[in-house]
Amino acid sequence: MRWLGLAASTLLALSGFLAGKPGTHDAAWVTGVCVWFVALLMLAYAWWHLRGEQPRSLLVTAALWSLPLLVAPPMGALDVYAYACQGQLFDAGINLYEHGPSALPCTWLSEVPPLWRDTPTPYGPLWFAISGAVAWLAHGHLLVAVGLFRLVAILGLVLCVAAAHRLTDSNAVLAASPLVLVHVISGVHNDILVAGFVLTGFVFATRDRAGLSGIAFGLAAAVKVTALVALPFAVLLLPALRRRTISVAATVATYALLAAVTGHGLGFLRALGATAGLVQWLSIPSGVGMAAGYVLRVAGRPDAFGTVVAAARTIGFAVLAALLLWLWLRALRRRTDIDAVLTAAGLAMLATAVLGPVFYAWYALAGIAVLAGTELTGRLRTGVHVAVVALPFLTLPDSLGLATKTKVPGAFLDVALVTAIVVRLARKRSRDRADA
Numbered sequence: 001m002r003w004l005g006l007a008a009s010t011l012l013a014l015s016g017f018l019a020g021k022p023g024t025h026d027a028a029w030v031t032g033v034c035v036w037f038v039a040l041l042m043l044a045y046a047w048w049h050l051r052g053e054q055p056r057s058l059l060v061t062a063a064l065w066s067l068p069l070l071v072a073p074p075m076g077a078l079d080v081y082a083y084a085c086q087g088q089l090f091d092a093g094i095n096l097y098e099h100g101p102s103a104l105p106c107t108w109l110s111e112v113p114p115l116w117r118d119t120p121t122p123y124g125p126l127w128f129a130i131s132g133a134v135a136w137l138a139h140g141h142l143l144v145a146v147g148l149f150r151l152v153a154i155l156g157l158v159l160c161v162a163a164a165h166r167l168t169d170s171n172a173v174l175a176a177s178p179l180v181l182v183h184v185i186s187g188v189h190n191d192i193l194v195a196g197f198v199l200t201g202f203v204f205a206t207r208d209r210a211g212l213s214g215i216a217f218g219l220a221a222a223v224k225v226t227a228l229v230a231l232p233f234a235v236l237l238l239p240a241l242r243r244r245t246i247s248v249a250a251t252v253a254t255y256a257l258l259a260a261v262t263g264h265g266l267g268f269l270r271a272l273g274a275t276a277g278l279v280q281w282l283s284i285p286s287g288v289g290m291a292a293g294y295v296l297r298v299a300g301r302p303d304a305f306g307t308v309v310a311a312a313r314t315i316g317f318a319v320l321a322a323l324l325l326w327l328w329l330r331a332l333r334r335r336t337d338i339d340a341v342l343t344a345a346g347l348a349m350l351a352t353a354v355l356g357p358v359f360y361a362w363y364a365l366a367g368i369a370v371l372a373g374t375e376l377t378g379r380l381r382t383g384v385h386v387a388v389v390a391l392p393f394l395t396l397p398d399s400l401g402l403a404t405k406t407k408v409p410g411a412f413l414d415v416a417l418v419t420a421i422v423v424r425l426a427r428k429r430s431r432d433r434a435d436a
Contacts, residue, residue: 002061005046009065009181011039012397013072016186019397029398036075036397043178044389050176051385055165062176069186074146075397077362080188081111084145086121087135090128090262096121097267108142113399115278124255125262126222127190146188153188159196160369166203167342167373174372177388182395183362191362194224195369201230202345202373205237205247206338213238214247218254225268229352230370232328233345236335279309280403280410282359282394285316287414294408313357320355324348339374346370360401361391 012035019032043065050061074080085106089096094103100118101109109117121128130152138145160174174180184192197220204213213234220227231251235244259265281287289312293305331344349367353359364387371384395401403410 001046001049002064005043005050005061005065005176006068008039008042008046010068011035012043012075012182012186013068015039015397016072016075032397037393040178040182040392043181047176047178048385048389055175058175059161062180065176065181066185069181070150072186074187076182076187076392076395076399077189077360078111078113078399079116080146080149081108081142082113082116082121083131083149083188083190084108084135084138084142085112086123086128087131087133087145090132091135093263095264095267096123096128097264107140108145111142122225122268123190124222124225124268125258125264126219127193127224128262128264129258149188150185153184153190153192156190156193156196157184160192160199160372163196163199163203164369164373167199167206167338168375174369174388178392179361179365179368179388182392183365187362189362189365190223191365192369194220194227195366197223198227198230198349198366199369199373201234202237202342202370205234208239208243210238210243210246211250214250215254217247218251218258221251222255222258224366226349226352227366229324229348230345230366233331233341233348236328236331236341237338278358280358280401281407281414282354282361282401282403282410283313283316283357284354284359284414284418285312285319286357287411288312288316288418290407290411291415294411316355316357320351323351323355327351342370342374343380346374361394364391 015032015036017032018035019029050058053061069075082101085101085104085108086096088106088108089099089101089104092104097120100116100120101112102117106112134145134148134152137148157174157180164174180192183189197216201213201216201220204210204216217227217231217234220230228251231248235247238244238247279286279290281290286309289309290305292308292312296302296304296308327344327348331341334340346367346369349370350364351367353363353367356363368384368388371380376384394403
């Protein structure tokens with residue numbers, strides 16, 4: 001299976017050379033896409049049969065399977081080119097919360113997908129500093145910039161695996177999974193760095209190192225502010241109110257210091273809305289709103305599409321808030337059980353991803369990484385393993401997502417999913433009442 005996985009990753013790399021350039025739909029692109037899906041199937045099969053290996057053996061496998069992808073162009077998404085341009089803007093003193101890559105313009109602007117060329121950046125000050133350093137070191141050479149960002153992603157993955165090993169020595173689910181190979185080693189997404197800092201924060205919390213835990217969460221939030229979703233769970237692992245206060249204060253101080261040093265304060269609050277114009281069914285609330293909008297179009301009200309999508313997203317935020325509170329209260333009741341707290345935190349981060357207005361496969365990395373720090377068992381273990389295998393199939397090597405080509409069926413799939421969840425919860429509540 002190890003050699004089958006190596007063959008699969010080699011084919012993935014080949015698909016990147018054939019179909020990695022967006023906007024082309026020639027014979028090479030079609031061939032590359034076919035190779036992409038065949039390779040993903042092979043990789044999924046190989047990983048599924050090797051996932052029970054000892055962590056050390058699985059890490060060796062991960063390194064072996066990563067080799068072909070290290071020399072291939074970025075696949076699954078082209079965000080790394082936007083990262084490089086953001087670094088150039090940062091070095092030029094341009095506020096990234098107000099301007100997109102076209103403001104400079106960036107040296108590599110032609111490589112950035114048109115969607116992101118004028119879009120402000122919602123990332124945190126630490127990521128801006130990292131991007132600026134990479135752009136400065138690359139000195140105009142795009143391949144060097146991509147290589148340096150890959151190095152950052154690999155360091156984030158190493159931090160994840162090391163922290164997860166500190167929390168549980170029986171799980172290395174992240175190591176060689178298709179999700180990591182496609183969206184970390186190849187796609188180079190900064191979500192893996194968020195995951196590494198968050199897991200490190202939990203490690204320090206379990207050892208009553210409140211200040212260090214807070215610093216780790218501050219660093220995570222300074223890459224992506226959504227990392228703060230996990231902080232209320234981490235403080236539950238600290239033994240006293242004073243220690244929890246220290247942790248929160250350290251988080252705030254770390255972020256504030258980085259914001260001051262980089263000159264980027266809380267502007268991310270404005271930039272977070274920059275992607276609101278994207279409407280795709282991978283976000284469950286957006287998908288439900290799209291389905292309602294399609295029905296209204298048939299009924300002669302096409303103008304109501306945007307309104308119902310916005311309303312569905314608002315309801316999604318309300319559901320998310322209630323779910324986060326429920327998960328935190330559940331963790332509070334079991335705060336002496338590290339696995340229970342980590343599980344609740346991982347589920348909270350996943351819920352934040354899929355119930356947000358926009359969802360991409362790599363958004364799940366942080367939540368899955370936190371769950372990888374637990375003793376995964378039962379249906380949760382199966383669900384996580386299915387997710388790390390299935391999520392890469394949502395994207396194509398040239399960064400185009402299948403969601404853009406399956407809008408109507410995907411939207412009604414979300415409606416079916418929500419309906420099934422509501423029915424199941426209603427039946428469970430009825431059974432509980434009957435038992436009482």
